[in-house]
Amino acid sequence: MFALIERLHKKDEFVLREVIHAYGGYVKAIVIKVLQPNQTAIEECINDVFHIIWQKSYQFTGNEDDFKKWIGVIAKYKAIDTYRALQNKPKTTELFPSISSVNALPESIVEEKLQKEQLFIKILGLNKTDQEIFLLKYYLGYSNGEIAEIFDISKAAVENRLYRGKLKLKEEMSWEVSR
Template sequence: MRITSENFIKHLKRKREEALEYVIEEYIGIVKAIIYNSLQSYNDPQLVEECINDTFLGVYDNSRQFEGNQEDFRRWICTIAKFKAIDKQRKLSKTEIVTDINEIKNAVKSAEEEFFVWSSTEDILKMMTKLEPVDRDIFTMKFFLNMKNEEISQHLGLTKASVDNRLYRGKKRLQQIRLGGLLT
């Protein structure tokens, strides 16, 4: 059977390698861009390639957990790519010694970035499932696709104020979920 955009999710869940090949061919560009943007400061092409491979392996291994359509799949694979890059950064930061003052300045992260780095990939994905679908979309666009609030509002047909409020409330909700242990 030929793998197409209409049936690749079904075949990926059945662990057909042809479906994985389709996913790699279809999504390699965006996955590479996300990972490269996150890991470019390490100036290590092999590290980027390894992270890309880890992403597609993670997609294949966890494909049965995915539920949704092709657009949801695009967000899902982007989220996995971003978290794999964050995991690499976390592992590398534990082994490297920061010696340059500019590196120290670059290491300072915002509260949102620190939250995502602190949490494991699986925990973040589980927590995000507790949010409303619109809020999940907003978080994915904001923190994994690095879109600005204005772009998100235009894409979703919401006001910028609504996006700002949903981000604020969503962060509070994720913090409650994390602190309250509501992941089960």
């Protein structure tokens, strides 16, 4: 096994930069083929691919050629998943509906943005599985059934995790607002 893989297995923080430098163009070419012309989706997908490589590096065993193939497979399937998620989303979604409102005051726009950022930070405070479920559901637009398949749990279990997570987030956000 070559040194790059060994360092990935050991979770050497600097090796990810080397992997991005060595395989970034390769990953980008694969992702662009699937997601062109959506530049935002392409960039997010590329980041997700390298995040998956970092997280799942322990699963890889093989040589340098196999590593490149492994990365290519991850990039291909992540791009396809992203494409499907985009196809399932409503076509007209405003990112910041309050900004488009003529009556919105600049202060309320800033306050709403801060609340969204705080909510995202709180989501990152949930346990790992709940984080992933929330991100798949509310940021990537996956259905409860698709999430259940990904985690190999029942749809009811996904709904329960979402419900309990929302209660926890609501409690934490209301506590922070009242401080």
